[in-house]
Amino acid sequence: MQIQWNELTEAQQAAALARPAQSNNPQLSEQVSDIIDRIRTNGDAALLDYTARFDGVNLATVKLSTEAKATALAQLGTDVKAAIDIAYRNIKAFHTAQMPKDVTLETQPGVLCELKHVALDAVGLYIPGGSAPLPSTVLMLGTTAQVAGCLRKVLVSPPNAQQSLAPEIIYAATLCGIDEIYLCGGAQAIAALALGTESIAKVDKIFGPGNSYVTEAKQQVALLAGGPAIDMPAGPSEVLVLADKDADADFVASDLLSQAEHGKDSQAILVTESQALAAAVELAVADQLARLSRQEIAAHAMQYARYIVCDDITQAIQVSNLYAPEHLIVQVTDTDTALAQLKYAGSIFVGPYSPESAGDYASGTNHVLPTYGYSRNYSSLGLLDFMRRFTVQTLSKAGLQDLGPAIMHLAEAEGLDAHKNAVAIRLAKLNAGTRDA
Amino acid sequence: MQIQWNELTEAQQAAALARPAQSNNPQLSEQVSDIIDRIRTNGDAALLDYTARFDGVNLATVKLSTEAKATALAQLGTDVKAAIDIAYRNIKAFHTAQMPKDVTLETQPGVLCELKHVALDAVGLYIPGGSAPLPSTVLMLGTTAQVAGCLRKVLVSPPNAQQSLAPEIIYAATLCGIDEIYLCGGAQAIAALALGTESIAKVDKIFGPGNSYVTEAKQQVALLAGGPAIDMPAGPSEVLVLADKDADADFVASDLLSQAEHGKDSQAILVTESQALAAAVELAVADQLARLSRQEIAAHAMQYARYIVCDDITQAIQVSNLYAPEHLIVQVTDTDTALAQLKYAGSIFVGPYSPESAGDYASGTNHVLPTYGYSRNYSSLGLLDFMRRFTVQTLSKAGLQDLGPAIMHLAEAEGLDAHKNAVAIRLAKLNAGTRDA
Structure with missing residues (x-):
C-alpha cells in the first residue's frame, strides 16, 4: 500500500505506523x-x-x-x-x-567506590x-x-x-x-x-x-x-527501510521480503522521498515473492507492508523516528547526515551492501533486538545482558570523619535516627581514640 | 534469634534465610x-x-x-x-x-560493527x-x-x-x-x-x-x-552483616538497626563465626534500639532478625552467598579473602568505617539495589540503566563478497529463502559489475 505521508492527518499517520494489537488472552x-x-x-x-x-x-x-x-x-x-x-x-x-571495565574511584579522600562486573x-x-x-x-x-x-x-x-x-x-x-x-x-x-x-x-x-x-x-x-x-519484551519482527531515489529497488525489495518471510505478523515498511522508487520496489517485491519457498507467509505479511512516500529524506527520517524500528536499513546517499538524525533502532544496516540477513546471521552484531517500538526503551542484546553489576565501598577512618557529618544531616532530614547513629557511634569511638582498626 | 548454623537441617537452613512471602493480592x-x-x-x-x-x-x-x-x-x-x-x-x-565507551570493530575485512550508547x-x-x-x-x-x-x-x-x-x-x-x-x-x-x-x-x-x-x-x-x-523488581530492604570475632559489636548493631528502621518487613541478618560477638550484638541492639525515634518499626523488624553463628568465616561466607543480600556489610579482619569469595550483593560495605548509611546517602554509590535475592539476577542501579544500546553495521562491497556465502548457507539451513536472496541479488549485481555504489 503506497501512502503519501503529507496527505494524512496526524491520526492517519499514527495509524499508518501502528503495530498489530497485542491481544490480551x-x-x-x-x-x-x-x-x-x-x-x-x-x-x-x-x-x-x-x-x-x-x-x-x-x-x-x-x-x-x-x-x-x-x-x-x-x-x-x-x-x-x-x-x-x-x-x-x-x-x-x-x-x-x-x-565492560570495572570502575574504581575515590569520590573524596578516603571514600573509595567501585563498580564491578561479573x-x-x-x-x-x-x-x-x-x-x-x-x-x-x-x-x-x-x-x-x-x-x-x-x-x-x-x-x-x-x-x-x-x-x-x-x-x-x-x-x-x-x-x-x-x-x-x-x-x-x-x-x-x-x-x-x-x-x-x-x-x-x-x-x-x-x-x-x-x-x-x-x-x-x-x-x-x-x-x-x-x-x-x-531478556526483553517480545513482539513481531519488523524492518523499516529508509531509501532515497538512488537506492536499488531490488535490494530494498529483498530486505522487505527477508522480514516478511519470518511470519505472517512481520512488519515491513519502506519510507522514501521518491514515489518512483516506491513503485519500483512494489514491482520488485512482486517479482521476487513469486520465487520464495515461504511465499505464503511472506505474501501474507506483505499485504500489510507500507510504502510511505515523504517530501524529502528529512521527513522520512522523522517517520522512522516515530516508528522506532527493530531493524533499520539505511540506503541513502548521504548516510552520515541520516545517521546523525536517526534516533531509534535496535540495529542499523548502513548502505547498499548491508542486508538485514548479514546481521541476522554473521556480521557479528546480535540479532536479538527490541521490537514493537521498544527500541525507545530497551537495548539490543549484548554482553552486558549476561552480566550483573554491583558496587563496593570502602571508607577509611579519615574518609568517614570527613563524610560523616553530611551523612548525619541527610539521615536527620529523612527522620532515620539509626542511620545517623551508625555514623555517630563510629565517629565517637574514633574521636575518643579507643579504637584503632 | 541466635541460630547455630550447623545444628540445622538443610530445610531449616533454607527456612532461616527465607524472605517474607510476597502475597499475590x-x-x-x-x-x-x-x-x-x-x-x-x-x-x-x-x-x-x-x-x-x-x-x-x-x-x-x-x-x-x-x-x-x-x-x-x-x-x-x-x-x-x-x-x-x-x-x-x-x-x-x-x-x-x-x-560507557562505544565499540567499533571490523569483525572481518569490510564488515564494520558498532555498539552505540545514548x-x-x-x-x-x-x-x-x-x-x-x-x-x-x-x-x-x-x-x-x-x-x-x-x-x-x-x-x-x-x-x-x-x-x-x-x-x-x-x-x-x-x-x-x-x-x-x-x-x-x-x-x-x-x-x-x-x-x-x-x-x-x-x-x-x-x-x-x-x-x-x-x-x-x-x-x-x-x-x-x-x-x-x-528499573527492577521491588522487595523489602535487607542487610546481611558478615562479622568475625574482632568486629565491633556496637558498629554491627547500628548497621542492623539502620536496616530495621526502614520498615516492619525489613530483614536484618548477622552471620558470624563468633557466638560471643553474636551475644554482644544482641545486647548492643537492645541498648541502641531504646533510643531510636522509629523504635516501634525497628523493634518489629528486629523480632525477625537472625543472628547466625557458623563454624568459621568460610562457612559464614557460604551463608551470605546463599542469601544474596541487597546490602552486605563486611566487618572481618581479612577482607581481601572474604571479598574474593563473596558472590552476590547489591552493594558491599567494607570494613568498620563503611556503614550502610554511607552508601544510602553520600559515598557516591547508588542506593537503588536488587532485594529479595535478586542480586543473583539483577544489577545495582547505575548509569547504564538510564541509557540504551544499539548496533550499527556497514558492509563494504568486498565485505559482503567475503561474508555473503556464509550468510547464504545459514539462511538455507534455516529455510529462509528471502534472507539468502537479499545477499544473492547483491552479489549477482556486484559480479556482473553493473553497479558501482
Whole structure:
C-alpha cells in the first residue's frame, strides 16, 4: 500500500505506523499458569508428559544423550559447518569487544567506590523448534553467554522425532561450550528453567524467542517472587527501510521480503522521498515473492507492508523516528547526515551492501533486538545482558570523619535516627581514640 | 534469634534465610488496573481526583508551581543544603566514571560493527511521600539521569498540605536539573508517567521505590504493549552483616538497626563465626534500639532478625552467598579473602568505617539495589540503566563478497529463502559489475 505521508492527518499517520494489537488472552494466561504449576509440583514427570502431548515425542529422560549428540554431529554438512564457524568467530569478536571495565574511584579522600562486573552464574537459552532449525539463535545467545563467562549455559529446545535436535543446533551449541542441552519446549521448558526440576537446575535469567506460550511463560515466571530475569519484551519482527531515489529497488525489495518471510505478523515498511522508487520496489517485491519457498507467509505479511512516500529524506527520517524500528536499513546517499538524525533502532544496516540477513546471521552484531517500538526503551542484546553489576565501598577512618557529618544531616532530614547513629557511634569511638582498626 | 548454623537441617537452613512471602493480592491488582484505566480515559481530571481522595490535597493543576518551588527553597536549612551538595557531588562523580565507551570493530575485512550508547529520552522518577522527605532518592535517580543526559527528567511525588513538596526534595531536584515536577503519587502517578495525560507527557522508563500500589502499577504498565521499561523488581530492604570475632559489636548493631528502621518487613541478618560477638550484638541492639525515634518499626523488624553463628568465616561466607543480600556489610579482619569469595550483593560495605548509611546517602554509590535475592539476577542501579544500546553495521562491497556465502548457507539451513536472496541479488549485481555504489 503506497501512502503519501503529507496527505494524512496526524491520526492517519499514527495509524499508518501502528503495530498489530497485542491481544490480551486470559485463556492463554491461565493455560500457561497451569503448566507452570504442574512443573512446580511434578517436575520432570510433568515435563516429559507435556513433551509427549505437545511435541508428540516420548522421551525417557529430558537430557540430550551423548549418543544422540554424536549421531547428529556426524550428519552435519561441511558448508553449513564452515558458515557456523564464521558466524561464531564474528559474533565472538564483537561481543568480546563489549567487555565492560570495572570502575574504581575515590569520590573524596578516603571514600573509595567501585563498580564491578561479573557474569551471571546460570543462563537459560530457549531455542524454538519448528520446520527449520535456528542455529543462528544458538550462536547469538550462546556465544554471548560464553564470552561473558556464565558458569552454566542451559539450552532447551523441543525434540524432533529422532529424540534429538538438528545437527546445526547441536554443533552451534558445542562451539559455544554449552554442555547442558534439554529436550523440551513451550511454556513447560520456561517453567523448568525458572523453577528447576530433578534434571534441570534452575537458572538466573532466561533468553530467547518463542511462540505466544513461551512469551507468556517468560512474563509469568519473571513476576514470581525471586523468579528469574528475562531478556526483553517480545513482539513481531519488523524492518523499516529508509531509501532515497538512488537506492536499488531490488535490494530494498529483498530486505522487505527477508522480514516478511519470518511470519505472517512481520512488519515491513519502506519510507522514501521518491514515489518512483516506491513503485519500483512494489514491482520488485512482486517479482521476487513469486520465487520464495515461504511465499505464503511472506505474501501474507506483505499485504500489510507500507510504502510511505515523504517530501524529502528529512521527513522520512522523522517517520522512522516515530516508528522506532527493530531493524533499520539505511540506503541513502548521504548516510552520515541520516545517521546523525536517526534516533531509534535496535540495529542499523548502513548502505547498499548491508542486508538485514548479514546481521541476522554473521556480521557479528546480535540479532536479538527490541521490537514493537521498544527500541525507545530497551537495548539490543549484548554482553552486558549476561552480566550483573554491583558496587563496593570502602571508607577509611579519615574518609568517614570527613563524610560523616553530611551523612548525619541527610539521615536527620529523612527522620532515620539509626542511620545517623551508625555514623555517630563510629565517629565517637574514633574521636575518643579507643579504637584503632 | 541466635541460630547455630550447623545444628540445622538443610530445610531449616533454607527456612532461616527465607524472605517474607510476597502475597499475590488479586484485589490490589484489580484496584490498580482500574486506576490505570481511569488515568487512560480521563487524564489530568482523574489524576487530580485521586490526589484529592488519597492524599487529601485539592490541586488546581498537577504541576508544581514556580512560586511553591521558590517558597520551599527559601525554607531549606543551611546544613542539609550543604549535605545534599556533598552527596550530589560524590554521586555525580561515581556515575560519571561509569560512562560507557562505544565499540567499533571490523569483525572481518569490510564488515564494520558498532555498539552505540545514548541516553533514554524521557525518564520518570517516583519519589514516595510520607512522614519524612527522601532527598537521597531524588539524588540517586536524578543525578544518574542527568549524567546520562536524559532529555526529560520527570519527577512525581505526592503533595503535602501546602500543595508542594519538601524543600529538600525540591532542592535536590534542582541540582539534578529536573524541571518537570508533578504533584501526584501512588498508582495514578505511575499510570500518568506510562500513558501520559494533558499535563504529563509519557516517559520511556520509570524508576523509584514505592508502596505496594506503586510496585503493582509499575509491573502492570511494564506489561502493556509498548509500555515503559521499569528499573527492577521491588522487595523489602535487607542487610546481611558478615562479622568475625574482632568486629565491633556496637558498629554491627547500628548497621542492623539502620536496616530495621526502614520498615516492619525489613530483614536484618548477622552471620558470624563468633557466638560471643553474636551475644554482644544482641545486647548492643537492645541498648541502641531504646533510643531510636522509629523504635516501634525497628523493634518489629528486629523480632525477625537472625543472628547466625557458623563454624568459621568460610562457612559464614557460604551463608551470605546463599542469601544474596541487597546490602552486605563486611566487618572481618581479612577482607581481601572474604571479598574474593563473596558472590552476590547489591552493594558491599567494607570494613568498620563503611556503614550502610554511607552508601544510602553520600559515598557516591547508588542506593537503588536488587532485594529479595535478586542480586543473583539483577544489577545495582547505575548509569547504564538510564541509557540504551544499539548496533550499527556497514558492509563494504568486498565485505559482503567475503561474508555473503556464509550468510547464504545459514539462511538455507534455516529455510529462509528471502534472507539468502537479499545477499544473492547483491552479489549477482556486484559480479556482473553493473553497479558501482
